[in-house]
Amino acid sequence: MFTKTENSLKYSIIILGFTTLVTQIILLREFLTVFNGNELVIGIILANWMLLTAGGTFIGKYFDRVGEKMKIVVPSQILLGILPIIVVFLIYYLKNLVLPVGKMVSLTEIFIGSLILLLPFCFISGVLFTIFCSWLSSLQNTNIINKVYAWEAFGSIAGGLVFNFIFIFYLKTFFSLTILMMLNLFAAGFILFTYNKKTASYILSAITILLTILLMTNNIDRKALNFLYENQEVIFYKDTPYGNIVVTKTDDQFNFFENGVSVFSSDNIISNEENVHYAMVQHAKPENVLLISGGVAGTLNEILKYNIKSLDYVEINPTLIEIGEMLTGNLKDDERIHIINQDARIYLAKTEKSYDVVLINLPDPSNVQLNRYYTLEFFEKLKEKLNSKAVISISLQSTKNYVSKEAGQIHATLFSTLKLVFKNVIIIPGERNYFLSSDDNLSYAISSLIISKVIETEYVNKFYIDDYRIAEESRLIEDAISNHEKINYDFKPLIYFLQLKYWLSYFGHSYYLLGLIIFIPFLIIIFRLNIINFGLFVTGFSASSIEIVLIIAFQVIYGYVYQMMGIIITFFMAGLGIGSYYLIKKISINHKVFSIIQYLIGIISILIPLILLGLQNYISSSFVIHLTFIILIMIIGILTGVQFSLATKLRVSYISTIAATAYSSDLLGSAVGALLSTAFLIPYLGLIKVLLLVGIINIIAGLIILLKTKNR
Template sequence: MNAPYLLLPVAIISLFLYLITYLLVRLRVIQQSVHRKIWNEILLFVFLTTAILGLLLAIQINYKLEWSFVKTALKWHVDFGIGLSFVAIFHILWHLSYYLRIFKPSNNSDQTPNTERQLSYQKLKPLIFLSGFISMVVQILMIREITTVFEGNELMMGWMLGTWMLLTGIGAFMGRQKRIHQNAEKLLKSSLFLLSLLPIIIVFLINIIKNQLFPIGMMVSPTHFLILLFVALSPICLLTGIIYSLLVELYRKSENGFIKVYAFESIGSLIGGLVVSFLFIQWLTVLQSLFLLSLISLIFLFYAVRDKIYLITGFLMLILLILFFIYPIDNSIKSFLYTNQKVLESKETFYGNITITESAGQYNFFGNGSLLFTTDNIILNEENVHFAMLQRSKPEKILIVSGGISGMVDEILKYPSVTSVDYVEINPSLVDIANKYRPLPLNSKLHYTPIDGRRYIQQVDKKFDVAIFAIPSPSSLQINRFYTDEFLKILKGKLAQNAIIIFGLAPAGNYISPIKASIEASIYQTLRKNFKNVEIIPGEKDYLLASDSSISVNISQSYANKGVENKYVNPYYLDDFSIQQRGEQIKNSIEGINLINTDSKPIPVFYETLQFISQFRGSNCVLFTIPIILLILPLLLMRSIPKGMYIAGFSTSSIEILLIFSFQIIYGYVYSAIGLIIAVFMGGLAVGSLLGYKIRIVRKHFIASQAALGIYALIFPLLWYFQRDIAYNIPVLIVFFIMTFIPSAIVGFQYVTGTLLLPEGTVKAASTLYSADLIGSALGVAATTVILLPLLGLTGCCFIIAGFNFIGIGLTLLGGKSII
């Protein structure tokens, strides 16, 4: 048998189904007896199937029968046997106490039945901390994993953050119900137990079913992605929201207990963000991190509750974690995403996930699920290098950003005049990993620097003759930061007098759509703003060349005078007239579109997303109008205090998204720093809530905090431009994190003041405002990523945020009745 037996898939699916029915019991959707009946029937089914297949195989072997289905029957027999083993384990755990009593001496003395021991406040504190810790770690790891699986960018990351907040807010609103509070302690234990296991199962299933739901090569529509996102995140996020409400209920007898719950949970989230940023991402894969998180969570639960189930499950998690370290199980799971390719390595880095695969002797390099480049692609390597190098008679100092591993360095070294090749990557970790499979040439002229490309160009003290940017089209902020007006100004200061630069965009083809024209126009016009001459040379890509000196599109003629030997870029394959004619056609299509690409208004990223959405009929209208409708509806239904909290959530999440995007533009590794950014944000919530605990609250405090958010939004652009201009220094990072801390502290304080001002009691009020904050945050993320930032830029977005807060102040002063 070449096909492996489904040990891990059967185990994960069995555990997932069991946890679902177990959760339904705990939520009182079904009864315990129904739960056991379901699994008794499953046990019977897998037992009968395994037994029948086993008997058939025994008959075939004994009587040497020629049955064509023997191999298939054997595989099914083993797979069903694996399923039978796990279902049997569930039944053994049900009756574990019975089996243990067999080996104990009987005791006929009367015994008083044990009643369930109540959790003390001392035991609740670590569980509050644990809920925040799990939520934060899982949120960051899920964002990274889903981004990789679905080849997403920062906008998709924003959608995930928004979905997480929305579902968690709904969970908190559900948790206000009295029937849930009646069994709060038991439900809390069950929910935390499930929360420690579900992320592992969901991450595994996402990797397995992606290519089953969507055929290989087929793009996933935004609508399908959002549906899958809701399905995948709902179990985790709803549980997280319900757990918060349960903790507030259990802490209700403590004075202002909800403040302690909010603060302790925020501290847990802060620690979780730091652990992910400095430990998990540095040393572990996503699944290894989740197994370790599960083990830590079960240890916490066992300390608080002393139930053997947590100890047994923790032991199983430890065994699985060890197996994941010993065997390349992660690579096997990733292979479901890369069909017909052998996954050689998949690693989490500061700049995102890197996966290297091999097929037919060719190495393929993926960054966050998207193909960066492949080795031995002669046409792309020659075009990227020679279209630029042939423009200068004796190019000496060459800069190449990305793609050196693919073979471009060898093409550059064909020119005898070259004295130095400076090579940097978008993801500096890529070369360290790729060197195992495709080492860089051993040449004294080559200088590789493991540093972010934009940072290197800003810091290097050298003048280059040719700068080659073998980077993808600007579909993400991480890539777009190399195409902006600000970057080109920095780059120009590092170029020699007659230097030339080259970028390669995805080809327009025979028909240039309005959206594609806008993408190319924004890059073309930004280059024209900084260089006297810009030309377009069509090939495998649309190559944009820029220089203050002359540029020739007669590639064949230029080739004849250089003495280099190429397989593709030569007069035998290229026709100068066709190249010139096609280039002029593209230029005529974009000449009248005046768009400038900047750091604060990343136009190509917006249009790349719009181009993606436009390929699915009907999606545009839905994705752009629903956030606006959802943004308005809550304002019509809520009372004045929840309205203010809703607007505060909208404001802080919008500012957080602007900070995350800004960090990506300046530093380029937001996939690593997002944990640290959110950790600082949660720290601000904790400090703000504790500050509210120390002050005698009156209505003016709530209004003042709303006004502070509005004022902060107005001065945010000034702070952003200040720290951007002095980037890459430690003081700038401190300023950046202060900018993150301030709005979160304001919201933490506002949450406490609002809860104490509502008349219905702190338990219900705390859940209501927590829900309003999160749902407002979700819609803030959606509106900012999809509409405000692309259309208005950073400054315009901040003015909208400030305006909403001042409207919120007016609504709070007016008051009014509503249903929430």
């Protein structure tokens, strides 16, 4: 049984877990939005988060010498409540203050910027974990590190559930952070109260109420966004399950952003006409048209210039449709238009319709979620829904008059992938480079086709478009990419990998040198670990790698991960809690079991690819897909929780030392897994091979642990 004092600490640990989980999800989203992020940015943020928390956990053992730990815990808990608000505001405020408006953010700037901003919060949360382990274990006169670990996990579960099913739907970012502040300040006040510091507790409670009222009655979100979108009027902003939507206004033009990426702008006549007419004029008589994204921008009006029978417009996020219809007036009330709020790949798997023209108006595949529309599997599935002479259009960033090595590789990979599915593929250069594909003949003579079809346009016509110049520029691009025959797949996202290299090339970064710089320090750390902490390092590496693979695989299969990312993290924490608090009671505490858990992690990792490949056949079953991912991540969480608890029971030392070294080893492994998997392993090897590699590493680690501890 716990005393009232011990219960106050227990509640603080639960609040610690709640706060760290919600803050992590919010900060991940905010960094992605501000840095126009992709999976590499996620890896950097998570790696920095875990590195800094590991540092705080390790340093925390030196605070064990402090007699009155309340003097550390109470101020730390207060800071944990206040810091997330400050950090998120600084992310918005400093972006354009430190970096010129419109400048691409380099990898170095993202790494250093996130490291500095995350440092106070992560360091304090790490220190608190070690202090809580030491303090409660001393009060109970026994090692209860695994229980502290579990309570923190249970707090994280609560935080994840509240955030994913309440905060994201009903509250703005700073409102959510204000609730976190309130919980932490009240938790600190509760500790003061149980230690008979009642006056201080009452004062802190009064300050908490005043701060809460102040923050909730001021629109901090809009103020922060105004700093980020400088010289633009913020018209609308909302967090949705599919992404963060912001709409700004410059003069009479509305600009739509999703997760910080410019999706489209209203009244961009050149873009609207190129998106539509390059492909539409290729078909003799287009009747059924599929538009994937971009209809709000004005492309619907251009498509309706043809004598079509039906136009199916697929946009996954209904909020884009609602706000677009309200602001632009581009969504006409026409019985031929059918708006479908669904992921395009899921729609194609379910629909019985077939199409004459398919227009794919998406940004470049700078992340895995977008890459899934540029893969062999997608084009093969799309072709099943096409009529015999159908035409599809998809585009990449324009190369203008020069095709760089990196841009050439991206274009060549898309070209080769399309050629495996369609007989004819041509590239039409414009504001973007448009890849037109069909089993029928295709023509470069765009302006001539526009005349023959009597289509009224403002830009795509003989006055602005020279058919001869288009043909020459197209052949130059096609000649520049003719020697590259690599293919882009769902589970091996080559174009995404090449996009990363293209991005890094802007700043003169060497992709492989970057890998060595990251890998060598951690290799040194691994060799300095004792065998138990080595096992935890491998477990942390594996858990974070598998978690990221599952997040990306969900994107590939189901189409969006903005909400599911938080759900996956939540159920991983649920697994940690079950493994560290309940299952640890059912197993023997010895080194052999420790090695067996390592084998089990390896076996599960090797089996997951079979499950993922099988899930592609159930793309239309939302329940099956969600349940499978939840079960997989919970299993990994359970094994990780059991392994951590075993490690803390097998070590013999001071409680603070055991807690600090065990948790920091786990977190260091997680940091390496997050960074290596997103930056190198997944882009280079693909999801399936990464899982197989993680499985092999765990089996080898299990053998090493067994051999090193066979006499213990």
